[in-house]
Amino acid sequence: MIIKDCSQFPECSVLRQICEGSTNVPAHKVNAYRKRWGLPPLDGLPVQDEKIYTRFKDRPKSSRPTIIRRSSSINAGMPQVELGDMVANTLKTFGITPDRVSKWIGKPCGCKKRQEKLNKLSRWAKSVFSGGKEDAVSQLDDMINE
Numbered sequence: 036m037i038i039k040d041c042s043q044f045p046e047c048s049v050l051r052q053i054c055e056g057s058t059n060v061p062a063h064k065v066n067a068y069r070k071r072w073g074l075p076p077l078d079g080l081p082v083q084d085e086k087i088y089t090r091f092k093d094r095p096k097s098s099r100p101t102i103i104r105r106s107s108s109i110n111a112g113m114p115q116v117e118l119g120d121m122v123a124n125t126l127k128t129f130g131i132t133p134d135r136v137s138k139w140i141g142k143p144c145g146c147k148k149r150q151e152k153l154n155k156l157s158r159w160a161k162s163v164f165s166g167g168k169e170d171a172v173s174q175l176d177d178m179i180n181e
Contacts, residue, residue: 038072056080119153152178 038044044051052058054074056065062080069076116124123146126132133146155178163171 038074040074117154118157119150122153123150152181 038054041051041054044054049058053060053065053068054072056062056077058065060068062077065080066076133144136144136146159171159174159178
């Protein structure tokens with residue numbers, strides 16, 4: 036983008052302040068922007084901005100923050116919500132309760148039984164994905180056929 040002068044930017048904009056050199060942006064950054072815009076560099080910008088900017092560059096590497104790895108379970112120690120409970124809570128949020136479903140269909144809905152089956156399924160899936168079940172297929176068949 037080619038700029039003829041800084042007045043092309045809105046009066047109180049950050050870009051105009053950068054263009055005029057009247058901001059906290061370091062001199063080399065101001066001049067990089069000006070070069071990108073096709074304007075000549077500004078001379079005589081305050082050097083103290085450079086010190087503020089480079090203060091962190093001069094820090095020895097040993098004093099930089101280190102990344103701390105957490106345990107594999109982010110929610111360690113917190114109760115795990117299972118699939119059946121999530122489905123029941125979601126339906127309850129939208130006003131679909133076991134009592135209401137029973138009224139709609141005219142007989143007991145079996146929601147609690149379905150919720151427990153989904154909970155068993157989620158426990159089974161967690162154990163399979165963590166490598167804990169050798170006879171996973173037969174256990175799944177047993178769960179489905181209950």
